[in-house]
Amino acid sequence: MNYTFDFAPVFAAWPTLLEGIMGTLRMSSLSMVFGLGLGIIFMMMRMSGRPGLRTVAVGYIELIRNTPILVQVFFVFFGMPAIGIRLSGEQAAILAMTLNCAAYAAEIVRGGVQSIRPGQIEAGRALGMHTADIYRFIVFRPAIRAVYPALCSQFILLMLNSSLVSSVSAEELTYYAQTLDSQTFRSFEIYLTLGVIYLALSQVLSAVLSLIGRVYFSYPTK
Template identity: 75%
Template sequence: MQHTFDFAPVLDAWPALLQGALQTLKISGISMALGLCLGIIFMLMRMSPVKAVSAVALAYIEVIRNTPFLVQVFFIFFGMPSLGITLTAEQAAILAMTLNCAAYSAEIVRGGVESIRKGQIEAGRALGLHTFDVYRYIIFRPAIRAVYPALCSQFILMMLNSSLVASVSAEELTYVGQSIDAETFRSFEVYFVLGVIYLALSQFFSIVLQLIGKAYFSYPTK
């Protein structure tokens, strides 16, 4: 059987694909930002001297990191309604991605915070900085700067993982691809095009995150 490649029907659907790519950008961007904030809260809990608080954070982080994202999505989308919480597919997707991102960010940022020398914090206090400013300028900024590359690759992995939320019919790039596939039966061409778009998206994220890093973390260290 000779297959003739025909990309035309797939490429004709470019407005839908563009829409899907933007949707992927949107849900990934939101989840990254929320996930990082939530992750910092979990990290603070994890480093808390109160054993119970630290244990809760540890349990959360380990459960998320040791179960598949797909199962987490199913758990939230199909399981939550039985607790009386009904979410749209998009809300469930953003919630699952945020919770997932938070666990990984917490661990990555903790690595950075642990690398901050105690003398730095003491020096800050001695200079009369408020606790908030000590956290902001002496702990978080250098800590996140130190682990920024790891954080970026985790964010990009998250963006790629967002393809799984198509399975609960949240409308993003993969979902759009699957509907084009269902209409045109050009499966191979569809997934080829999706692969190219995702590749472009991950390059895009990589560049944007680097620029953000440059803007926020370019200050002299010595």
């Protein structure tokens, strides 16, 4: 093997890679927040007593969960201009990741809501709690607490899948790594470094999500 390892171009391009890291975190964070909110809406639609709403929610969830996220990204970026909707690479990436996250979040949260016993809701009503407070404190918060580890895993997977949006020129980490590779041809060094960065991002995101879980979803202690 005559290959000579040279990480100097990677170190020299660190400011560019840092910009890519920030792009990855920005797009992933927005998609997580919007995806969770939209997922709760679809979860409520799926559990609704109205067949029309339930059918729409089930159709959407099955469509998203049974098609590759890369196809969804391509549809948003390349397909939607056919109906007059043109988005930048970053906008298309955030929309596609949000729609993808929403489908999985809807099913995860639905599992948590179904774990809430009807008697707990009845107890809240007996105490004179407002309907909004019942859903906030008796339904949604305990439900999300129950499925929070699964949501965290989905969020981390979403962040890792954000590498696919480089295919539509969304300026995130993989996009800048590919650009650097085309300029330096140091593929081994660049993609090894890229893998290490994604591993570090996963660990940091996991730690942040765990901290959020301890702050907002831990049971109070005396």
